[in-house]
Amino acid sequence: ARPKVGYFYSGKSAVNIIAQEVKNIKVKDMMSIPIIVTEESSVYDGIVTLFLEDVGTIFVVSNGSFTGIVSRKDFLKSVMGGADMNKVPIGMIMTRTPNVVTISPEENALVAAIKIIEHEVDSLPVVEKVEEAGKEIVKVIGRISKSNITKLFVELCKE
Amino acid sequence: ARPKVGYFYSGKSAVNIIAQEVKNIKVKDMMSIPIIVTEESSVYDGIVTLFLEDVGTIFVVSNGSFTGIVSRKDFLKSVMGGADMNKVPIGMIMTRTPNVVTISPEENALVAAIKIIEHEVDSLPVVEKVEEAGKEIVKVIGRISKSNITKLFVELCKE
Numbered sequence: 528a529r530p531k532v533g534y535f536y537s538g539k540s541a542v543n544i545i546a547q548e549v550k551n552i553k554v555k556d557m558m559s560i561p562i563i564v565t566e567e568s569s570v571y572d573g574i575v576t577l578f579l580e581d582v583g584t585i586f587v588v589s590n591g592s593f594t595g596i597v598s599r600k601d602f603l604k605s606v607m608g609g610a611d612m613n614k615v616p617i618g619m620i621m622t623r624t625p626n627v628v629t630i631s632p633e634e635n636a637l638v639a640a641i642k643i644i645e646h647e648v649d650s651l652p653v654v655e656k657v658e659e660a661g662k663e664i665v666k667v668i669g670r671i672s673k674s675n676i677t678k679l680f681v682e683l684c685k686e
Numbered sequence: 687a688r689p690k691v692g693y694f695y696s697g698k699s700a701v702n703i704i705a706q707e708v709k710n711i712k713v714k715d716m717m718s719i720p721i722i723v724t725e726e727s728s729v730y731d732g733i734v735t736l737f738l739e740d741v742g743t744i745f746v747v748s749n750g751s752f753t754g755i756v757s758r759k760d761f762l763k764s765v766m767g768g769a770d771m772n773k774v775p776i777g778m779i780m781t782r783t784p785n786v787v788t789i790s791p792e793e794n795a796l797v798a799a800i801k802i803i804e805h806e807v808d809s810l811p812v813v814e815k816v817e818e819a820g821k822e823i824v825k826v827i828g829r830i831s832k833s834n835i836t837k838l839f840v841e842l843c844k845e
Contacts, residue, residue, distance in 0.1 A: 545704045546843040599758045606765050607733060640840050673832035680839045681799045684705040
């Protein structure tokens with residue numbers, strides 16, 4: 528624990544102390560619940576999910592394994608293009624791996640924030656490889672977004 | 687300037703030093719350019735602007751004065767509802783003041799982050815009251831979003 532009052536050694540600066548603190552915060556300790564649909568779900572169901580859960584991006588799985596993401600922007604494009612929302616499956620409009628930036632639950636908060644900024648995305652799926660029934664699948668276990676980072680920023684400053 | 691090496695007094699904690707630093711960063715020094723449309727613009731033009739500028743929220747003005755905001759979600763709702771995108775004006779689907787959270791350019795970064803989290807919005811219009819041709823108008827001069835906060839977070843940790 529840091530002394531709240533007194534002198535303390537700053538081999539580096541106060542900023543580095545904060546950076547160190549942030550690096551100790553793991554993605555798995557600050558992530559949100561992921562909102563997941565299957566590739567076969569309709570665009571309509573996807574949009575309803577997006578409104579009900581009030582998220583900007585939904586993660587897509589096929590046979591339990593992560594295959595990509597679909598965003599508010601993808602839905603808007605699809606609906607504007609006149610697609611039949613009840614017939615077109617999410618699999619048709621989603622962005623597929625490996626063209627999706629993901630993050631591991633063991634990574635730290637700073638790495639997550641840097642990935643979000645550098646790749647200009649709103650959120651990152653938190654994924655891990657697991658073996659299920661003898662084959663390897665990529666499981667989505669969380670979601671980390673600019674909201675999580677903004678919340679962390681406020682908490683760090685308020686502490 | 688903070689010493690990079692050595693001892694320094696911490697009447698409060700390192701966290702408070704960062705909080706102090708953040709409070710010295712003003713909204714006007716970190717805000718982005720606002721994307722603005724008029725109330726008379728069509729929903730279609732609004733969506734095109736949203737895609738071209740790649741923002742989640744557009745600010746709306748009438749006679750040069752700020753009157754509200756319109757988000758990706760509002761557009762999606764409107765298009766799904768079967769509205770004629772070329773005929774319906776933005777004024778019909780926007781969220782109007784005073785039901786919009788705004789911020790002053792002189793406020794600090796922490797206040798902006800807290801407002802974003804507490805009101806669960808993606809961005810805040812940065813506004814100021816000015817007098818033009820003898821009457822008072824509310825001018826939108828910037829935009830501050832979770833992206834700005836996330837970028838600031840990364841910069842503070844990397845410094």
